[in-house]
Amino acid sequence: MKFKLVIFDLDGTLMNTSPGIFDSANKAMVQLGRQPESDVKQLSKFIGPPIIQCFKNTYNLEDEFIEQAVANYRVEYSLHGQYNAVAYPQIIETLAQLKERGYLLAVGTLKHEELATNMMQYFELAPFFSSIRGADMGSKLTKADIVKNVLSDLKIDPSDAVLIGDTTHDLIGAKDSGVKFVAVDYGFGFPRGQQPIEGMLKVISSPGELLTFLG
Template structure:
């Protein structure tokens, strides 16, 4: 096995979750009488939520917490289910698990939401570990999530591990903890963004990712 364990991002890597996230952001901003187009909110997919909302409320942590709470009000009830699996991803996870790979989810999304999404799509049995952020605002960046996931698995990050993600945060986070990152172009990050971040591999689609991970 070339890479083991393999850490997967969620949004933009396993699920196309833009609709639910963007609707939740719009719902939250509208409670503060702020309107924003869908296109302008694409950057919310990937980084920690509080960091993204800070651009609307710079230097106002109290309002940031308020808008995050409004976001979760929508997302926790409806938005997290407004997503779809990317074609071929479930089969790839099944194949990797059957081939003996240890799979972990590593997302900046709150862990409780990530667990519900993975359960919703019936993928729980493929993952040894589901690691995410804490609702109270700790362990939100990708390096912290990856370190937590590695601790849970009882391993030390190394070149034998692999992070799979779609944004620069996945690449930079993986490199910070000492593992390579394969970036996918079917998610929300551009090829320019991912190359600039230093992605070790770039996969244009799930088929290319399968070839990298399984050799098939």
């Protein structure tokens, strides 16, 4: 199946952003007078969903404290956390080869759009992408909304695009936006050895496998 556009999720797909995310989330909670979370499995719930849901899922935080927690987190992550990340092995080579083969590349993430753009620039990945789209400040956009924004930017039909991601939020976003979906099992959501389920074209265990699959 040939595509024109490959859309990448950011956290857990392009980059291992967990150190900066976990640290910023815990600092946000400490500023509220709460205990930080030390269990990595529990902290992993913070990656994938919209940020409001992240605080509920990970810390069981009451609704009245969510707004302040999000504000605390965004300050910490903007100042420090976003720089505490690393691209997954083979990502740069994979992006370069896909671009050389004529694919349009984009980022579609539930991370705030300005942060996503800043990170792609800081880690020198931005030149690979023709569109970088993310969440709004109110976290009202769904993954499907963000994917549709990418499609609109590049004037690409959904049937000509595929989303690469590591969580069920990506899977649902692909389905709801009409694009195909390839799962990765090296990120934060799908476990190693994940078998394809409905809605998944394929599951890959390293970025390099995408080159073979897409051709």
